[in-house]
Amino acid sequence: MEQLFNIDFKKISTSSNKEELERKKYFDLFLKTGLPNKKNESWKFSDLNFIISKNFKQIANYDNFKFDKKIELINDFDHNHIILINGVFKSCDIRFEEKEKVKIERLNSLKGISNQSNNNLHNLNQALSLGGFNLEVQKDYKCKKPIIIYNYFTSNLDNKIINNSNQIKLNQNSELILIEYNIGEQCKFLKNTFEKININKGSELKTFTIQKTKSNGYFYKNISGTQDYNSSYQNFILSSGLKFNKIEIDMDLVKENASCYILAGLILGKEEHQEIKTRVNHMATNCKSYQKIKNVLQKDSKGVYQGKIFVKDNAQKTDAYQLSKALILDDRAEFNAKPELEIYADDVKCSHGSTSGSIDDDAIHYLMTRGIELPIAKKLLINGFINEIFEKIPEEKLKIFLEKSIKEQVNGI
């Protein structure tokens, strides 16, 4: 592990000696066990150590933040934006919102982001994080337009590692739509992100993750958060196109009537590997959670879903559902699932379903009898298969934009 990582702490501008020592302490802790491998239950289907060792000879940390290129903004719908260059906060523009209601700043403090002592990537993140953004929406403020995070990755990132962390806080009765839009050049690099979400009473957060271009990135993102009374969290994952991507979501539903939706639609191309791992903790009564993970797998791709619903003994009247569906288009593709239930309360409705297989022959036959050619029929069905997850999005323009991006991906099959 020490040979693989060539880390220079001088590249990180630290505010104090104490901080530098702290970082080094975390890095030593990380080196002790290194990158997680398949012996670790949460990495059972995605052996990160193997994947990284196979693809990287040496990994260095990153220090060049010069950037003067203009980022092409999305013009399909009005939006505010934040620009992150290689994971570091660059600028923001919230022209559609009341300035004092939405606070966005560079995140400096590393402390208190998350407490995950058993996750070694957290140690790595603590050692090397260069900050990300801190976003806070004030009480009773409903954002008028979505905020898009343009996550830009430059062309000089080969064999580099990026560590950053973000914090999102929604105060009472606020609303926000947040879209993470990844744009990158053809570089082979590693990204390790930790994100902390705090959704207060009556608030609603919708997040989207979209990968614009195919990328050689190896991404890990850990999202952990808490939800208060009557809050709602919806996470849509459309991150196809990365060489490796693992998104880990750990949400605590601590007060009554909270609801948590996690929906993913992935179309994985050649040699792509993506994992979605979730843990939804029902800790109060009357909470609802819903997970729907859809994968379309092309040659040599691997899709993984590890989901867990945890219901504490006092969380009566819980309604929780997990569904993972995979379309396997090629014999070399693989789909692994582990939809897990851990339930300690009796008056609950918890269920999960998981299916994997090829495209339904009857459906193909039906379309072909209607004069639709085989390749088009297939694309039509795949499109329908993925689009299902957007059905409930009320924002029309955003929905059209998402559907367009899925269509582009399907046409690429």
Next chain:
Amino acid sequence: MKSEELKNQEYKYGFTTEIENFRAPKGLTEETIRLISKIKKEPKWMLDWRIKAFNRLKALKEPNWQKPKYPKIDYQNLYYYSAPKSMKDKPKSLDEVDPKLIETYNKLGIPLNEQKRLSGVAVDAVFDSVSVATTFKGELDKKGIIFCPISEAIQKHPDLVKKYLGSVIPISDHYFATLNSAVFTDGSFVYIPPNTRCPMELSTYFRINASETGQFERTLIVADKGSYVSYLEGCTAPMRDENQLHAANVELVALDDAEIKYSTVQNWYPGDKNGVGGIYNFVTKRGACRGKNSKISWTQVETGSAITWKYPSCILQGDNSVGEFYSIAITNNHQKADTGTKMLHLGKNTKSKIISKGISAGKADNTYRGLVDISANAKNSRNYTQCDSLLMGNKCGAHTIPYIKNKNSSSTVEHEATTSKINEDQLFYCNQRGLNQEEAVSLIVNGFCKEVLQQLPMEFAVEAQKLVSISLEGSVG
């Protein structure tokens, strides 16, 4: 359904037969293994096999990933061989069998004497570690079916044993399986010759009797081409306060067009209301569908034991082979179960079906853990899994941990799971018809389990239905 009102039904089969035991000295050593082998008059190859397993065991670690945790077992403080002394010279007929033993079996309701003709069951009863007697031998002999204690098979049919023993569960397998390979004392051996349908259900009743004796059974069933056999395994154990380890190995081999149906009703001592005592049931059961069109079906009703930890599995090697797993696991009071199955699809057009019903009451924890693995070569394979859990009260837990792997575009895997409590409407309906709460719950639970109960042979189905009700008695208030 108030869990505070839980009562525990006294363990029906809690009695001990006082028979002088012959015991090997305590401790897991090479000497113990040599002694077991010597007592069993085993040939050298068998002893070598055991020693090989023992050496392998030294390098293995006890697994600890399971959900129910248990206090560390001191393997050096266990007896590995214990046999009723009066059994040292095998009886030639039933009359010679120690009357106390016969009495024990009668209490258990094993049809060893007159009853055997009525029930049509051939029983190979294992009392601790030595097989007492085997009935219905003549009829089976006529068909060329071998049904005998495995110790006898090692002497009389060494070729068959050598060929198949350890071929499904190799000695290099996990800790408990390897432990069994090193110290197993007895068990059953079944061989069904080609194109033979076994005319009756074969059955073994086990009883763990001597205290502090881990019982290490070894069962091997081979169904040759085109044959069929149905095997029943049922267990009851006397009341004890110490935890007793039971680490059995069961191997099934089905060749071309053969079918094996293996049914288990397990009702070992679950410990008392406070979770003291009870059996540790750490069993390795694995079947190989080696031939084309072969089929292995596991059915289990698990109501006993303090901890049940087992995964009866099917390795579907032959093309068109079928694996089935039907399970009911009931846990009450402090019982814990971590059970399920593994279906490994290797051949083309292989099919598997998993139906699991878990019921938890009291402070129990019930886990379904299963694996469905479809390899790249298993074209057109199919799996269907359904696991349903029923919870009674909020002090118990129900967990589902399925592992699903699909590496094939022509195969379909489906998995469904639900967790809920007993429907209030159904209860109300039953109450209205004059059933009291307990009867109503029993009826509904039996209905919930019906899919699995149906799979059991007649002799077991009746007993199992009663067991389901008895196990939950007192769990509703």
